[in-house]
Amino acid sequence: MLSDHLQVFDFNKKLKSWYLQNHRPLLWRQTSDPYKIWLSEIILQQTRVAQGTPYYEKFISDYPTVFDLAAADERDVLRLWQGLGYYSRARNMHFTARQIVAEFEGKFPQTAVQLAKLKGLGNYTAAAIASFAFGEAIPAIDGNVYRVMARLFGIFTDTLSNEGKKEFAAVAVQLVSHEDPATYNQAMIEFGALQCVPVAPDCKVCPFNDICYAFKFDMQAKLPVKTKKAAVRNRFFNYFILQKGDQLAMQERKGKDIWKGLYDFLMTESTELVDSPDVFFDDIVMYNILSKGRIREIPKVYQHLLTHQRLNVRFWWVDIPMNSDINLPEGLYFYSPEEIHSLPKPILVDTVLREEDYL
């Protein structure tokens, strides 16, 4: 551990020097506008820079200010977010934009404590905005920073445990620069992202290989310590794409399951793969719907991987005659191709519709 102020001062000096020579010219670093910084931080949660960058550009273009975002429909915000995943980020961001306009006249709170009260902002994001936009001397500890600290100082406490968070935070508070906290936080994050990478870091060229615990004891692969993930569970979805003319029946997903707020089709979930449409007719509700139309061929199985789920999905296309008086279940409506294009959809649904040349 860095035991005194002189060592901390020296560490910060070398870190900043490394940063000034090696950092990437990322768009959201060219501004001190808290709205843009906030937007970038939400987008980058659990998301790679390469994947998030085009979304950042789209959002800044469509919603240049917090007022523009607040004035938007949630559906359009989700549509712009489509493909990024973790859609609660978009819903919370939209909610918070409206709160900032309604309660704070469009101005962001300026301290991490105040920022952390907003929906979608936890300790990390609040600290990041507070330091980047307002110069607060508070450490912003993301996954990169956990990794850097764990390796440098040989901290084996689980970074995701409460104990670990306290321990790492205590060390980080000692390290953070009070002269230039914004650059310090950017530098720690960038150092983790570029130099102290998760797999096979090139420690020969690391400016800290003289003091690094992990390098000294060859423990780079063991640090940081993280709890292992829960097992992936298998789920079996049967989607029914009811098509009437050029319109498809879609519905907004509700509840606590995946893809809340996005649009998909009539669906049943089963405990195993369904190979014949016969079983669907056992359910009276499904019978009443399916008997109004004609099921096409038995569709292929798509496997769609989420962090904790493996979805095995069949899309059963059902042609409904134009003169049918079919009554759709609650929440299900026919939409035109143009409307469907503008609806936010899970990437799997979007992919299938494109494959069928529908979108």
Place this chain on the structure above:
DNA sequence: TAATCGTGGGT
């Protein structure tokens, strides 16, 4: 508090 929330890239 441990489980859950997406998607895509890398190995």
Place this chain on the structure above:
DNA sequence: TACCCAAGATT
């Protein structure tokens, strides 16, 4: 292939 992981937050 199967697994890891990526500027975390919420419940």
